[in-house]
Amino acid sequence: MGIALITGASEGIGKELAYLFAKDGHDLVLVARNVDQLNRVATEIEERYQRTIHIITQDLSQPDAPRQIRNTCVSLGLQIDYLVNNAGFGLYGPFAEQPLEDLMQMINLNIKALTALTHYFLPDLLASKSGGILNVGSMASFVPGPLMAVYYASKAYTLSFTEALAHELKESGVKVTALCPGPVKTRFAMRAKMHQSRLTEKNALDAFTVAKAGYEGLLSGKPVVVPGAVFRSLLFGTRFLPRNWIASSVMRIQQDRTPLR
Ligand SMILES: NC(=O)c1ccc[n+]([C@@H]2O[C@H](COP(=O)([O-])OP(=O)(O)OC[C@H]3O[C@@H](n4cnc5c(N)ncnc54)[C@H](OP(=O)(O)O)[C@@H]3O)[C@@H](O)[C@H]2O)c1
Numbered sequence: 595m596g597i598a599l600i601t602g603a604s605e606g607i608g609k610e611l612a613y614l615f616a617k618d619g620h621d622l623v624l625v626a627r628n629v630d631q632l633n634r635v636a637t638e639i640e641e642r643y644q645r646t647i648h649i650i651t652q653d654l655s656q657p658d659a660p661r662q663i664r665n666t667c668v669s670l671g672l673q674i675d676y677l678v679n680n681a682g683f684g685l686y687g688p689f690a691e692q693p694l695e696d697l698m699q700m701i702n703l704n705i706k707a708l709t710a711l712t713h714y715f716l717p718d719l720l721a722s723k724s725g726g727i728l729n730v731g732s733m734a735s736f737v738p739g740p741l742m743a744v745y746y747a748s749k750a751y752t753l754s755f756t757e758a759l760a761h762e763l764k765e766s767g768v769k770v771t772a773l774c775p776g777p778v779k780t781r782f783a784m785r786a787k788m789h790q791s792r793l794t795e796k797n798a799l800d801a802f803t804v805a806k807a808g809y810e811g812l813l814s815g816k817p818v819v820v821p822g823a824v825f826r827s828l829l830f831g832t833r834f835l836p837r838n839w840i841a842s843s844v845m846r847i848q849q850d851r852t853p854l855r
Pocket residue numbers: 601602603604605606607608625626627628629631652653654655680681682683684703730731732733774775776777778779780781782783785
């Protein structure tokens with residue numbers, strides 16, 4: 595069945611994706627920073643599905659990390675069949691008040707690492723005329739996001755890049771999908787310090803539901819997957835609204851936790 599390399603596999607959506615690939619018979623390369631958590635996930639999956647799991651501990655916000663991951667795979671003789679660029683983080687607050695270093699790390703992880711890993715592993719996928727790439731975007735990919743400006747912009751990049759790549763690779767046998775969920779019940783919101791945003795709880799999906807939608811979308815060759823009917827209809831609505839109005843609405847929703855009426 596081949597090997598799936600999944601970034602951000604120590605918890606949340608990435609961990610659920612790891613289970614889904616393993617259940618279908620794939621061996622895994624799991625990437626994240628927290629080695630203990632990665633080991634826990636690997637042990638659980640090995641016991642449940644008897645797959646071979648490799649762990650690579652890397653901070654993908656470091657510029658050289660994608661190259662080191664590629665080199666590790668080459669030295670272990672691992673040919674990657676599926677690449678899942680899932681690791682990512684957000685940061686809540688006014689742009690002017692956010693530390694530049696944190697914003698640059700977000701760009702390194704959400705944009706640069708995703709691009710570099712895709713570039714490193716694509717040649718093998720093209721040569722095999724099979725497999726695929728799953729890039730995790732967000733509902734944020736579709737709209738401007740005041741109070742999380744850089745995060746939303748980074749996810750807009752993910753969607754645009756992934757859709758373009760899906761077109762370039764249409765006849766190649768390699769599948770390319772952008773998974774664009776709305777709020778998901780993981781530690782993402784807590785890590786992003788979204789204490790004041792209304793987006794954290796309302797209608798959030800669980801990580802398994804989101805991972806499954808992305809996994810099945812990838813296998814069936816969908817270029818874009820938005821899990822959940824509520825979120826698909828919200829997104830459909832944005833097509834008919836001015837961008838300026840959308841930006842004000844996102845700002846209002848992000849701004850305070852007064853219950854929505
Ligand atoms: N949760 C949501 O509401 C939501 C909504 C839309 C889109 N998304 C997207 O979904 C993806 C997964 O998020 P999640 O909700 O599953 O979040 P999560 O529970 O916080 O998991 C994030 C994963 O990424 C890894 N990671 C974070 N920074 C890393 C770095 N510098 N280098 C390597 N690995 C790193 C984390 O592991 P370590 O800490 O061990 O490194 C963890 O495994 C992200 O791209 C996020 O933008 C999330």
